[in-house]
Amino acid sequence: MNFSGIELDLNQPQVMGVVNVTPDSFSDGGTLFTNNNVSVSAAVDRAATMVAEGASIIDVGGESTRPGADAVSVEEELSRVIPVIEAIRERFPVAVSIDTSTPQVITAAARAGVGLINDVRALQREGAIEAAAETSLPICLMHIQGEPKTMQEAPYYKDLLGDIAAYFTTRIKACERVGIARDKLILDPGFGFGKTLAHNLQLLKHMEQLKAFDLPLLVGMSRKSMIGNTLNRPVDERLYGGLALAVMALERGTNIVRTHDVLATVDALKMAQAVLDS
Ligand code: PT1
Secondary structure (H helix, E strand, O other), X not given: OEEOOEEOOOOOOEEEEEEEOOOOOOOOOOOOEEOOEEOXXXXXXXXXXXXXXXXXXXXXXXXXXXXXXXXXXXXXXXXXXXXXXXHXXXXXXXXXXXXXXXXXXXXXXXXXXXXXXXXXXXXXXXXXXXXXXXXXXXXXXXOOOOOOOOOOOOOXXXXXXXXXXXXXXXXXXXXXXXXXXXXXXXXXXXXXXXXXXXXXXXXXXXXXXXXXXXXXEEEXXXXXXXXXXXXXXXXXXXXHHHHHHHHHHHHOOOOEEEEOOHHHHHHHHHHHHHHHHO
16 A cells, blocks of 8 residues: 555554654653643654654654543644654655544645544544545544543444444445545554443454455554553553554454554564464
8 A cells, every 4th residue: 555655565564653742642641742832853753763663654643532532723733743744754764644533634734745644533524534535645444433532431332343344334435425445445443432341352352354344454452441451550561461462453454553662563563474474
């Protein structure tokens, strides 16, 4: 798949490193901020480390979507992410994705050189799908039930995998209706987005069912509460649990793993892939 000039072989596991430019992210919130301003050089340093560790995509986000997070203004989101995207693209031959649901941010990020639109709301925000179509870029459509602010209040599914598949069918059709080619789409089941611990575990266990769409799959489980709640570990002690989940996702057909822990994840996936290839 081509990510704005960067060609990635999705038959090999690809690792997406997370660069959060938010003051309030769940795992590394505020570390790239000083005096409430984005530190572009700190973000570039973080990206440089992740590229050296083997990340092939850097995911830049300016609005936290963790459970309970507050919204930000369009102006604030733009001022956080655009300078960081430009700086990373200037320095490294790496694909950059923009983690956003905001149409103005989609448009500006495309101009700044991103290769992938990563939207946890699967382009449901007013104007987002048209903005995304206009860019001709690949898009990651993530499943979410509800909105980040309230999604963990009472998640409910009649048929977990069936409901998520039905959602993807609807969103893929919506994309095709505005002229987005099906082969530009990547699907993400959205671990932690309107799901109980039991839902998250069942979703991973059965996620190979999503291969029926015949589209690339992306997952993000790194440091999430599904690990914390199972192991009773704080956010900074969830690496080993996260590696187990990443390997299980690979076995079930995942193509891209989104993580805060690039080096460890690259090694785990390389090792697991060697076994799958043998
Ligand atoms: C994800 C993802 C994302 N996750 C994609 N983008 C986050 N494509 C942000 C918790 O339960 O999985 N896929 N962008 C981060 N969101 C969360 C959600 C963080 C839940 C933490 C939790 O702890």
